[in-house]
Amino acid sequence: MDVAGQFAELYGYEAQGVWSAPGRVNLIGEYTDFNEGFVMPLALPHTAVAAVARRTDGVLRLHSADIDAPVAELRVDELTPLSKYGQGGWAAYPAGVVWALRDAGHAVSGGADIHLASTVPTGAGLSSSAALEVVTALALNDLYELGLDAPRLAVLAQRAENAFVGVPCGVMDQMASACATEGHALHLDCRDLSIRQVPFDLAAQGLQLLVVDTRVKHELGDGAYAERRAGCEEGARILGVSHLRDVEYAQLPAALAKLTDEKIRRYVRHIVSDDHRVEQVIGLLDAGEVRAIGPVLTEGHASLRDDLRISCEELDLVVSTANAAGAIGARMTGGGFGGSAIVLVDEVDAAPVTKSILEAFTSAGFTAPRVFPAVPSAGARRLA
Structure with missing residues (x-):
């Protein structure tokens, strides 16, 4: 992607730099982030790349190579949460970051020209x-010399999505994109944002982690995500804790006995057990037992399917087909209601497992999924 060349053609002058930030896939720990629990994502080689230059007149111009739309021209001092550029549309995300930086007292009022291109699959x-x-x-931090570290940038990016776009996501996605390192999974404590880079060298073990994008599109802003978040918060309130992270796994049966609402009981069971699964996976990886995480992944899928109820036919088909074809483990990943699943396989089984999944989708009359290996990659960085 020649985003610098495209920037010059678009705006008529040279960008001051080019930056990159990756998408992520989550190995284990789903919906636990906003419960101040534990997650374990890894960065993908798929990235959003931005060519950017500062302005001095308070104008923000945004353009995407991936969207058939003209340059969006806004004024920094007129950016308003949940406004035209705060509800839907790709421009809400970069615009929201400018708003969040300014709202936090950082000097970005001069504006910027931004041209973006991304290889991260949308809705997956x-x-x-x-x-x-x-x-x-990251680009604005560098250009305006704000001096913010990667975790702080991630928190501000999350605030953009929460307050400006209106999606009540946790901080995992932004932290993974900002802080991941090549060859590692990121163990993140979502309470204090402490991170640990956990070696995750699949090739050395003769393994692959496949991502299966079902091509079923989902929108986290449609209320389903918010409803589950509210249910988790209600469960924490009933149990007398600030967040479900405070319910120890050993206390789960006693905690569930205090909940009369069946839906809230399911949500609580998933969150507490998924936090426990993150701890299990960490222990296994530290012990060098990478293959042993497979059954934990599959167990996690059952919890997402049955307790959180965010799976769908296509995701369930990936998991059941992959495991039947010899995968070590599999689960849906991300916000659910479509999107992607991950499949842990021996390298020699990657092709036959993939073939089985494609054939199962054809037989079911589903659109063929996109399958590719998840290679633990570097987080956000300046390219030029």
């Missing part, structure tokens, strides 16, 4: 929106 649960936010935040 791979955090294409977080990649747009983080790459914008």
Whole structure:
């Protein structure tokens, strides 16, 4: 992607730099981030790339190579949450970052010209929106010399999505995009934002982690995500804790006995057990037992399907078909209601497992999924 050349052609002068931020896939720990729990994402090689230059007149111009639309021209001092550029549309994400930086007291009022291009599949649960936010935040941090570190940029990017766009997401996606390192999974404590880079060298173990994009599009802003978040918060209130992270796994049966609402009981069971699964996976990886995480992934899918109820026919088909074809483990990943699943396989089984999944989709009359290996990649960085 020659985003610098496209920038010059579009705006008539040279960009001051080019930045990149990746999408992510989450290995384990789903919907646990906004419960101040634990997650374990890894960055993908798929990225959003931005060519950017500062302005001095308070104008923000935004353009995407991936969208058939003219340059969006806004004024920094007129950016308003949940307005025209705060509800829907790709431009809400970079615009929201500018608003969040300014709202936090950072000097970005001069504006910017931004041209973006992305290889992160949209609607696939791979955090294409977080990649747009983080790459914008990093570019403006550099150009305006704000001096913010990667976790702080991630938090501001999350605020853009929460308050400006109106999606009540947790901080995992932005932290993964901003802070991941090549060859590692990111163990993130969503309470204090402490991170640990966990070596995740699949090739050395003769393994592959496949991403299966079902091509079923989902929108987290449609209320289903918010409803589950509200249910988790209600469960925490009933149990007398600030967040469900405070319910220990050993206490789960006693906690569930206090909940009379069946739906809230399911949500609580998923969150507490998924936090426990993150701890299980960490222990196995630290012990060098990478293959042993497979059954934990599959168990996690059952919880997402039956307790959180965010799966769909296509995702369930990926998991059941992959496991029947010899996969070590599989689960849906991301916000659900479509999107992607991950499949852990021996390298020698990657092709036959993929073939089985494609054949199962054909037999079911579903659109063929996109399948590719998830290679743990670098987080956001300046390219030029």
